[in-house]
Amino acid sequence: MRTVDWQNNAVRLIDQRVLPGRFEVIDYTDYRELAKAITEMVVRGAPAIGAAGAFGMALAAQQSAARGRDGLLNDLAQAKAVLDAARPTAINLSWATNRVMTLAGHLVLPNPDDIRSAVLAEAQKIADEDVEINRRMAMHGAALIADGDTVLHHCNTGALATVDYGTALGAIRMAHEQGKRVHVLVDETRPRLQGARLTAWELKQLGVPFDLIADNAAGHFMYTGQVQAVFVGADRVAANGDVANKIGTYKLAVVAKENSVPFYVVAPTSTVDPSVPDGTHIPIEERPMDEVLGLETHGERVAPEGITARNPAFDVTPNRYVTAIVTENGVVRPPYGEGLRRAVRNV
Amino acid sequence: MRTVDWQNNAVRLIDQRVLPGRFEVIDYTDYRELAKAITEMVVRGAPAIGAAGAFGMALAAQQSAARGRDGLLNDLAQAKAVLDAARPTAINLSWATNRVMTLAGHLVLPNPDDIRSAVLAEAQKIADEDVEINRRMAMHGAALIADGDTVLHHCNTGALATVDYGTALGAIRMAHEQGKRVHVLVDETRPRLQGARLTAWELKQLGVPFDLIADNAAGHFMYTGQVQAVFVGADRVAANGDVANKIGTYKLAVVAKENSVPFYVVAPTSTVDPSVPDGTHIPIEERPMDEVLGLETHGERVAPEGITARNPAFDVTPNRYVTAIVTENGVVRPPYGEGLRRAVRNV
Numbered sequence: 001m002r003t004v005d006w007q008n009n010a011v012r013l014i015d016q017r018v019l020p021g022r023f024e025v026i027d028y029t030d031y032r033e034l035a036k037a038i039t040e041m042v043v044r045g046a047p048a049i050g051a052a053g054a055f056g057m058a059l060a061a062q063q064s065a066a067r068g069r070d071g072l073l074n075d076l077a078q079a080k081a082v083l084d085a086a087r088p089t090a091i092n093l094s095w096a097t098n099r100v101m102t103l104a105g106h107l108v109l110p111n112p113d114d115i116r117s118a119v120l121a122e123a124q125k126i127a128d129e130d131v132e133i134n135r136r137m138a139m140h141g142a143a144l145i146a147d148g149d150t151v152l153h154h155c156n157t158g159a160l161a162t163v164d165y166g167t168a169l170g171a172i173r174m175a176h177e178q179g180k181r182v183h184v185l186v187d188e189t190r191p192r193l194q195g196a197r198l199t200a201w202e203l204k205q206l207g208v209p210f211d212l213i214a215d216n217a218a219g220h221f222m223y224t225g226q227v228q229a230v231f232v233g234a235d236r237v238a239a240n241g242d243v244a245n246k247i248g249t250y251k252l253a254v255v256a257k258e259n260s261v262p263f264y265v266v267a268p269t270s271t272v273d274p275s276v277p278d279g280t281h282i283p284i285e286e287r288p289m290d291e292v293l294g295l296e297t298h299g300e301r302v303a304p305e306g307i308t309a310r311n312p313a314f315d316v317t318p319n320r321y322v323t324a325i326v327t328e329n330g331v332v333r334p335p336y337g338e339g340l341r342r343a344v345r346n347v
Numbered sequence: 348m349r350t351v352d353w354q355n356n357a358v359r360l361i362d363q364r365v366l367p368g369r370f371e372v373i374d375y376t377d378y379r380e381l382a383k384a385i386t387e388m389v390v391r392g393a394p395a396i397g398a399a400g401a402f403g404m405a406l407a408a409q410q411s412a413a414r415g416r417d418g419l420l421n422d423l424a425q426a427k428a429v430l431d432a433a434r435p436t437a438i439n440l441s442w443a444t445n446r447v448m449t450l451a452g453h454l455v456l457p458n459p460d461d462i463r464s465a466v467l468a469e470a471q472k473i474a475d476e477d478v479e480i481n482r483r484m485a486m487h488g489a490a491l492i493a494d495g496d497t498v499l500h501h502c503n504t505g506a507l508a509t510v511d512y513g514t515a516l517g518a519i520r521m522a523h524e525q526g527k528r529v530h531v532l533v534d535e536t537r538p539r540l541q542g543a544r545l546t547a548w549e550l551k552q553l554g555v556p557f558d559l560i561a562d563n564a565a566g567h568f569m570y571t572g573q574v575q576a577v578f579v580g581a582d583r584v585a586a587n588g589d590v591a592n593k594i595g596t597y598k599l600a601v602v603a604k605e606n607s608v609p610f611y612v613v614a615p616t617s618t619v620d621p622s623v624p625d626g627t628h629i630p631i632e633e634r635p636m637d638e639v640l641g642l643e644t645h646g647e648r649v650a651p652e653g654i655t656a657r658n659p660a661f662d663v664t665p666n667r668y669v670t671a672i673v674t675e676n677g678v679v680r681p682p683y684g685e686g687l688r689r690a691v692r693n694v
Contacts, residue, residue, distance in 0.1 A: 190535070204651050211656055213658070214658070217662075219662060246563075251563065251565065254602050255597075255598050292560065304544075307547050310568075311561070315564075315570070
């Protein structure tokens, strides 16, 4: 099943907070509840929350009692503001809600029910396109992986981070499906442990050989020559190629460059934000400190009571550490400005 | 109380596996049980396991049924082999057992009980000296911390990692006691979480302001200019200044250098191993994979069943990333070869 799907007039999400211990799905019929689910990371991963946001707009259209076009557009604009605020760093969320909103605004249909149908169709299209885009990225990314490579991977960028298939993990998966022998070192990715919980779960099912490692160990494996490439996803790519991604990506990228290990970012063009000139302008979400003070997803307290934590959920990797950015429209290499513009326009 | 102490013919250790949830001590009267406790990290931290090893030799002397000098020396040599094998990376362990063994070998006392007494006295001396040495290191290290600094710290190097006071954390503690305003960013230090569990517990008691962070976040704070210095300890320093320390240290050091943040290693001269020309010759302990597959100390499983992990407990930081090595005999700066030789000889 898809990570994000529309089923019986509801948005169905795989609850990623309880994996791999339990596989549960939750249906949402209220866009506000869906926004809360995005904030609480029932669904996470930039492309997945993009699709979730688009379906959230379809929910809002369905919930709206408006009998006219203007009333419905007003309700949709309100829903968009709520959905966009659910998580600030990944641009895919507002990219998707923008796309739905723009379509709705351009429609000259007098009957609001026709607009409701069109909004749902556009959300469905965004979700369907995501699967197709992931496969195209995976083709480009897999070409960068050689038979016998050990690849280091951070966070989760697989089927669970997208509608299906995955971005960086999609490239690894496709290399495996092409018959290349690929071994993956899976960063556990504190504090939310997306690597230990989600990537390990996906790779196990796919039969891709891997070892889980503490994030701290990644440098040791690179320095001792055991890693041929690093593959990560992205939550937002600035116009100059600076990359906001899961906290810890920056450290990995610096150490990869120091050891001449190629550092690849796999992200759809919907993750590129041309309005942001460089990474310093990307908002960095700081999440609840409980995620660091304990094993938040398991309710286990580790640290002493009565202390504080800092918990930035993302960091920015300057473009000089990025070997290439793999999009559905091809592999972009430095200098990134013009290459990213061409990739976004697909020319 | 001291982290490692001799009480009523037993070695008394604070059980560091259960902190900060519980404060418990365990008494050991069998050196083999003590060696097991070192392996299982009831006690950890290079200087602390050095003192524990020395007291282990005193236990072995006490346990020995030998009625003559040669028999006792033979039993001590056997015990030394068992104790040294408890953990391979930190050199302080064999440094301390060597010191006790050398003393015992040089004694020309005919009565083995006199040798037993001398062995215990030497172990006690090693423990007492450790406290004094830590204070001297802390004085040198505190001078490198300015009023208002935010200092990043990895693993635990406090009183719990030594007999008392601490190495890198000792320097931070002394700067605080000198009235400097110091803020500490505490790496939680996966997989064993010595930062979240032990360093946080110590700093809270000392009243030093700090925030706990995921190891992944350290790069973000350095890149955004929020860190003035990194302070770490060491498990073994090669003759050329390469430093083996807790896994993750290497990543920190590379990122610190990239951001022009000074990277200080605080370690007694007993951590310097002149027999090892560079870091490539330092054995790196790989610990049980359960530490990575779950929150080992809390018995919590995180990752899916049936998968594997890699768990190197240490990494090597090449000397080019180290701004200075702070010893009890002064601050050594590059090039390290001659400086470390002089520090060890205290000339």
